[in-house]
Amino acid sequence: MVHPDQVVAQQARPRPTLLSMNGVEAKVIEALRKQGEISRTDITNLTGWSKAKTSQKIRELVNKGLLVEVGEGASQGGRRPRLLRINDRLGYLVGLDIGATSLDIALADVGGKICQRRSALVDVRQAPEEYLKDCRALILEMASAQGCLPDQILGIGIGVPGPVDFGRGVLVAPPLMPDWENYHIGDFFQPAFPSAFVVVDNDVNIMALGEQRAGDGAGIDHFIFVKIGTGIGSGIVSNGKIHRGSYGSAGDIGHICVDKQGPICRCGNTGCLEAMAAGPAISEKAMLAAKNGSSPLLRQMMEVNGGVLRPEDVNAACREGDQAALDIIRASGEMIGDVLAGLVNFFNPSHIFIGGGITNFGNHLLVAIRRAVLRRSLPLATTHLAINFSRMGPDIGVTGAIALVNEYLFQPEA
Amino acid sequence: MVHPDQVVAQQARPRPTLLSMNGVEAKVIEALRKQGEISRTDITNLTGWSKAKTSQKIRELVNKGLLVEVGEGASQGGRRPRLLRINDRLGYLVGLDIGATSLDIALADVGGKICQRRSALVDVRQAPEEYLKDCRALILEMASAQGCLPDQILGIGIGVPGPVDFGRGVLVAPPLMPDWENYHIGDFFQPAFPSAFVVVDNDVNIMALGEQRAGDGAGIDHFIFVKIGTGIGSGIVSNGKIHRGSYGSAGDIGHICVDKQGPICRCGNTGCLEAMAAGPAISEKAMLAAKNGSSPLLRQMMEVNGGVLRPEDVNAACREGDQAALDIIRASGEMIGDVLAGLVNFFNPSHIFIGGGITNFGNHLLVAIRRAVLRRSLPLATTHLAINFSRMGPDIGVTGAIALVNEYLFQPEA
DNA sequence: GAGCTTTGTTTATAAATTAAACAAAGCTCT
DNA sequence: AGAGCTTTGTTTAATTTATAAACAAAGCTC
Structure with missing residues (x-):
């Protein structure tokens, strides 16, 4: 082991x-x-x-x-x-935050200060070579704009939305990006950036690292970073270090069961947290509410939107005071809170940071999560527990990716 | 922090x-x-x-x-x-494993080799002074039999069945032993054993430590030790070290919710794992089965036993092939497995060791647990996961307690 | 029993570390 | 302005620590 x-x-x-x-x-x-x-x-x-x-x-x-x-x-x-x-x-570091549909790249100096930043909408469901070619082009473009030669790039930290076998640096059975299974991302970048040290990790782990290095997680020994978006995942910090588990897959809380009678998840099981409380579930529930007439506002928004409702729309409806939308968000929060309650009992973190696409939602979600956690966790575990939205902006992923490679670059030799 | x-x-x-x-x-x-x-x-x-x-x-x-x-x-x-x-x-170490109704004590040399061993049935629901006076008497008796002066006892490691604020060395809100709240056990022993270094920890943590030091947990970086008995708890090893969490209460999985519609637990919540799957729940279900006629064997055993059935009796009935008893054990296993499945996704251990009073049960429980975990955990987390009964005998607690104090005794000075 | 291996100590040398003295720079208060 | 103090940083010489290499002890193998 x-x-x-x-x-x-x-x-x-x-x-x-x-x-x-x-x-x-x-x-x-x-x-x-x-x-x-x-x-x-x-x-x-x-x-x-x-x-x-x-x-x-x-x-x-x-x-x-x-x-x-x-x-x-x-x-x-x-x-x-x-x-x-x-x-x-000395050179530059690159942070890559690969999302399901979005790509974030930052170029930073070796001190970790970001000096170039790009975002793009790219679908990850394509062959890794194709995807990574685009990444490489963007990196070269940013480097060039910064006056940095490819050889001066000393490290590339990469976060990917799927389970990573951290030791080998490859994805294992990634649901969102099946073509990437066992594809060695580091090897792809080697020819273009011969001086670069490449480290790949799960996207939520790098967000946790970002929160720890540049956010409110600084100096906190035990915390959980929860990302709520299209999926639900978490990054675990135990004793000040990312806990990746024995096979690098720790933190995958999206498929913890909430309701055995719940809907079938893409993982094959029933009633997974992700299937019931994440972005797509929120959209579905909202569209149902729009159709069955329980929310005229949502119906109206759906018509304007061309027949679809995104989680952001539900949030907007919440702000208007729409009861159906509120119920949907609260239900999500309660389910997430129920799962977190168990994890709080088990792990006893002092902080939980919540980030991801849902973060810029109002406080309804957070309040629901907090209430569920407090109701179902042991008092000893919750008296000193803070649950808050991450206050870091959209740079958290790339910041963490840069911190990740930075850490390994400036490590003493074995 | x-x-x-x-x-x-x-x-x-x-x-x-x-x-x-x-x-x-x-x-x-x-x-x-x-x-x-x-x-x-x-x-x-x-x-x-x-x-x-x-x-x-x-x-x-x-x-x-x-x-x-x-x-x-x-x-x-x-x-x-x-x-x-x-x-x-150099001297001797004492390991104390305080259970709800039982007390185990071992005297070991500083190398950790046990040289004296005692067990006693003592109810922990009394004033701590009274309880600890008995402990002290037993320790002195054992020391005397070994030719060891009180002054030669260099360390006392203690495991207690409740949440421990490890930093302060006191119990916090212990359900089984309310009188012990904030009672400083170390201070009690100080006068009698002036040279002793006293460390108090949760009973399951010391079992995990025992498994790591003297059992199959040796060399394993990430594992969970689950104790199933009157209650259900766990000890967590992350990165080769006990993870106690930010407030020392990590591992408390007995009150994770299994069924919101379940019975009320002594913690006040509904459907806790402990209330539904631990020893008392098994006994109750068995007595119900005896009474409602679904198991003639259990009814017979209950009559012989004077109107009660213990978990061991249910186990005996299992061995006889009694279907009702089997169903009860399997149901417990499945609930425990469902909870562990979530924790496996979250923590990604390579091993789960199961110990406690239920350990000497047959394999029905273990099989049910394994099946539930494998069904509900992600493949990446379970392909390399081993779930087994702990093979350490009843000495695991005292062994761990001795290892605990041993570790702190032989630590470099700050 | 010659020649090799493993274990452990000694010794002379080299490297790392420190305390103390020194130097540089700047503040404060009269 | 300038005496006296503080903080920062370097140099030096002495000390501590660690090492390589030689040596010694003991035992195996053939």
């Missing part, structure tokens, strides 16, 4: 020599990544090293080109600190 | 100076604890140190009295290795 962390080398090729570092250097880089621009004295405090050792190590890292001095900070009552930063000029 | 590991010092008093050690020494001890008796060369390989460094460090540890040489091993084609072991004479 091998932990994913130990096999990531199988997923990506040997990393560029410029970035290969030992444990000591990695500690400095880690401190810098977390804190941004810091002084030598800060590093002394963060690492516990002596001033002499810090001074020496920093000199080496600056000589190597990994760090640069970026000027002086404000005086704390004495000599002004000389601030250090990871050398942006 | 503080992780339990970081606050354990609050739970126990400063450890005896003899055992205080730095990281380097802890590494040797850890290797020794895992491997038993090993040579200096083995330590060289396990730690990656040079022969000279190992030789030097071992000499220091032997001089300190932490290690002893215990003779020579078999030759591997050259000079025979001189085997080292943790010095048993």
Whole structure:
């Protein structure tokens, strides 16, 4: 039984020599990544090293080109600190957030700061080569706009909407994208970006990582990030680290059973959470309400929309105070909350962040989720539990993807 | 947000100076604890140190009295290795497994080898002082029989049947033992065992730890230990470590909802797994079957038993082929399996170990659990999943309790 | 019993780390 | 303005730590 962390080398090729570092250097880089621009004295405090050792190590890292001095900070009552930063000029990182129908790409410097951003509507249900060719073209375009040569791209982090065998870096039995099964995405990018270290993970895991690195998840040891959209999934952080499980498929809560008598899900089982509470179920229920006359407003919206209702429309109806729409959203929230209640008992997180397409909905969903969780979880597990929408915007996926590859790039060599 | 590991010092008093050690020494001890008796060369390989460094460090540890040489091993084609072991004479550890109605105590040497063992039937629903006085008397009796002075007891690991705030070392809202709420067990033992380091944890967590240290859980990164008895609980191992959650209450799966229309549980909710599938539910269903005539065998057993049926009786009836008894056991298994299916999707363990009072039942329960899990979990999560009864006997609790305190005793100082 | 292997220690050397002194820069308060 | 203090950072010399290589002990194999 091998932990994913130990096999990531199988997923990506040997990393560029410029970035290969030992444990000591990695500690400095880690401190810098977390804190941004810091002084030598800060590093002394963060690492516990002596001033002499810090001074020496920093000199080496600056000589190597990994760090640069970026000027002086404000005086704390004495000599002004000389601030250090990871050398942006080292190269760039790419974050890819592959959705069912959308593609988000960001180009960032090695410090993780996004400098180019693209979004596109692409359907993932095509051959992976075709899809990835488009990705590659976009990346090259963004790199070119940034004045970055393909060789300067040091890492590509990728989130995909399906179960990932993280150790091998391939999708396994992905319902949304069957053609991608066992396709090695890293190998595709290798020729075009010879210096890049490629890491593939589940899309929700990278969102959890984004929340942890750049959102409200910072410093929280145990939390769950729940994505509600076309599907429902979750990313788990245990002890400050992504928990991927023994086969990399942890967090797949969309197919937990809510109602054995419920409708048949695309996974083959009956009454899965995803089939009953996610976007498509909301649309269906709303269209039913429109047709059977229980909501004139929804009927009207449906006519305007050309015969379909999207979850956003139901949300709009909610805002108008439409009772049927409210009931639909509340029912979804209650089902999601019921499942989360069980997971809260089991996992005892201190926070649950909710994101995905449904996030910009009003509070009806959140309130329903909270109520269901509080009703059905043990008091000990909920007294210190916060359930909130993620406050990160649409960049959460690419941010997490960049953080993912960043983490592995700046890891000490085995 | 503080992780339990970081606050354990609050739970126990400063450890005896003899055992205080730095990281380097802890590494040797850890290797020794895992491997038993090993040579200096083995330590060289396990730690990656040079022969000279190992030789030097071992000499220091032997001089300190932490290690002893215990003779020579078999030759591997050259000079025979001189085997080292943790010095048993350093002192003793106590493992306490407190059940609802039973108490198990073991006295072990610091290497973890049990040398005295007691079990008693004691009801936990009394004032903690009274209960713990009996425990203390038993420990003193065992110590005396072993020739161990109270001062030589270096650690006491305790498992209790209720939610534990692990950081503080107290029970929080324990349903079975309300009088124990916020009672600090460590403080009770301090006067009698002044050298002892006391660690309290949930009973299922210590069973999981026992399975990991001395059972089939060795070397497995992600597993769940499920205890089925009067209640149903679980211990979670993520990344090789017990996952206690943000408030120490993780693993409490007994109150996950199985059927919203189900009976009212003692927790106040309806249709909890525990209320529907654990020992008492099995007994009740069996007594109903005895009364309503659907099982003449159960009726007969109930008469012999003086009007009650225990889960063991239902099991006996199963072995006789009684259909009603089989149905009851299978129904329990299916409900447990349904809940586990969700947790498998969420957590993706590679193994589930099932223990507790129901363990010595036949395979009907296990088969029903497996079938339900396989039916309702995603294929990716179950292809490599093993679900089995724990093969550890009734010592699993005390073994885990000893392992728990052992782990904290031989930890490097902060 | 010669020659090899494995285990473990010693020693001389090299590397890493530190404390302390020093230097640079800036603040504060008179 | 400038004396005295603070903070930041470097240099130095001393100390600690770790290593490679030689050595020693013990035992196997043929």
